[in-house]
Amino acid sequence: MEGMLIRKVLLLLLMLVLLSGCSNHGIRIHNDSADASKAEEILKKDQRLTSAVILFHEKDLLVGIDVDTFSRFHKKKIEKEIKKKLEKSYPDLTVTVSADRKMTIVLDKLIRKNEKDMGKKIDQLKSLLKEET
């Protein structure tokens, strides 16, 4: 009976691993104020990222990143590194980088809907990210 149970667990784990293979890669960009090519390059160079969303809006540059499984341990460090690089390339813009899922969810939504009150939504998102548990 024990053997059966263990085999079932292994099968379950295998399925989970296989399922995990199907995640969307690539970089989505929304641009209405500045040149995005530099940002894209910085993000593409980083091997630890699996996907990213870039959004330029007026004086804001928002970047949502998705890091690969084991890099998640250093999520905070990666955020900081990318933020520094982006700030160097875009000195006039306020840069916000986050690996939080909420960031990508909201940015994707904003890009899709292309809403008018984007500025307000962005401010709200920024304050959300500052909250601690």
Added chain:
Amino acid sequence: MSIFITAFIVGGLICVVGQLMFDVAKLTPAHTLCTLVVIGSILDGFGMYEPLIDFAGAGATIPITSFGNALTHGAMAEAEKHGIIGVLTGMFEVTSSGISAAILFGFIASLIFKSEGKA
């Protein structure tokens, strides 16, 4: 979506540690849970619990170890701002949603449910 797998595995492994405390160390459930809470608290002292949450999501926030982590984290955040007094004020400031939810739902349950001795 690898976060689901890491949540499953890390959460499962923390429970396996608990099971080993039950079976091998012969601890009672209460002793086991207290030990795990203290472990969570110490891990946060070394700054190791937050990365684990980043890695495993709910796999690290759902086990009881995260309770120790949350309390320690709150206390340390205050201490960082206000020094030694902050440890105390931080202790009183942090509340765990787990405790409040348990109190509230526990009371509601006592209003609506009766215990049944069914096997």
Added chain:
Amino acid sequence: MVGRGLLTFKTTPSIMATGVTVGPLEKKSPFFDQFDKVYDDERCGLGTNEHANAKMMDDACKIALNKLDSNPSKADFLLIGDLVNQMTPSNFTASALGIPYIGLFSACATSISSLITAALLTEVGMSNCAIAGAASQHMSVERQFRNPVEYGAQKPETAQWTVTAAGAAAVTPYQQGYPSIEKATIGIVNDLGMTDPLNMGAAMAPAAADTFVRHLQGFQTKIEDYDCIMTGDLGKTGFTLYKTLIENKGFQANDSFRDAGVEFYGEDPTFLAGASGAGCSSAVYFSDVFGKMMAGNYKRVLLIATGALLSPLSFQQKDTIPCIAHAVELSMK
């Protein structure tokens, strides 16, 4: 007197009637059709578990008396006990019945200790009808000795399930055609350092073996003299240990060995090592064993009930579990 704690009853008092009441879960028991009354509700339709415990005992006593065409006002003594705080359920039963009462506590061995006390009162001619019995109610015992009923703690395979049952027997002076109490052995408290309240069988087995050996050696009887040697609620683990212990003393266990705890719920693995509780032994002794004696299947039986004398306080203070076992020998003449 044959030896210390060994009693011989010259007048051989009889058990003329019994009453057994059980809770809803006990419908799973193979003895089910021999129980007198089954409640559909674990709390017998009352507000608290403890009231249910008292109600079951009350009904069991009344059923036993009814079978004698008698009623509580004609009974001389009430000798009962249970496991809840200071035996309050039994005290409430006694208050409702209005029979002169002595509360007895030998944990799960109360079924036999009460029977011995009743037989003694009858032997000296002071009683014409004494009610002996014991009860336990699953939820009231669980919450007191272990955890709240709904708490999801994993129980090991050695754990036992406290039954919801009450058994009562009416003891009268000797009557032809009824099982009579011939001999008894008062137990000595045994403590071999067991501390696990989830393995009570192991704690109680030495007490059972000790009383068994004392009874057989003291009265110079053999295993073959008995049609049935039944222990109370050792459960699967305890029963095996008990048989090993008596084998070490030179006794060979055979088919006549039974254990009420092992048999109470049949083979259902949900109940782990089997049943326990003061109601377990009294329910089986006063239904199955009594019935088999009346039907002539058993001529002579030895009943050994074991009790783990612990309290929630004592095991939290890391004390060991002292245990006792009382034995009574019944025969049909």
Added chain:
Amino acid sequence: MNENKYAKLEQQTSPKTPYLRNIVTAFITGGTICLIGQFVSLFYMTYFDFTERTSSNPTVATLIFIAMLLTGFGQYKKIGQFGGAGSAVPITGFGNAVVSAAIEHRSEGYVLGVGSNMFKLAGSVILFGVFSAFVVALIKTILVKFGVISW
């Protein structure tokens, strides 16, 4: 027969703890509860204003709510018997401890029964959680003060 001899005999006779089976069931049960937690947390992130960081609070509350229902309907003890630590270690086990004690002691009234017994089982977890948090934060603050480590 002395105590040591009997302890040995008891260990030989009592059924062995099925270590491997218990570990596997604890892993599955605990993992599944955390997996459900991850789904709940994603739900809060997607449809409400919660980030990964802050979504753990409503997730914990939701899971305790589910634990309350399972406890009330008499199902949690079955999960507990199967999963062992797998159902005790997650926050749902904490919820189960509180809820089961609250339901159990209702017969003694809401103040003396439910109120005073609610944390009969879970209280020690709070005590040691708070105390260890205090000690750890204190040690770290002192070490930082003396410049041994930094925040």
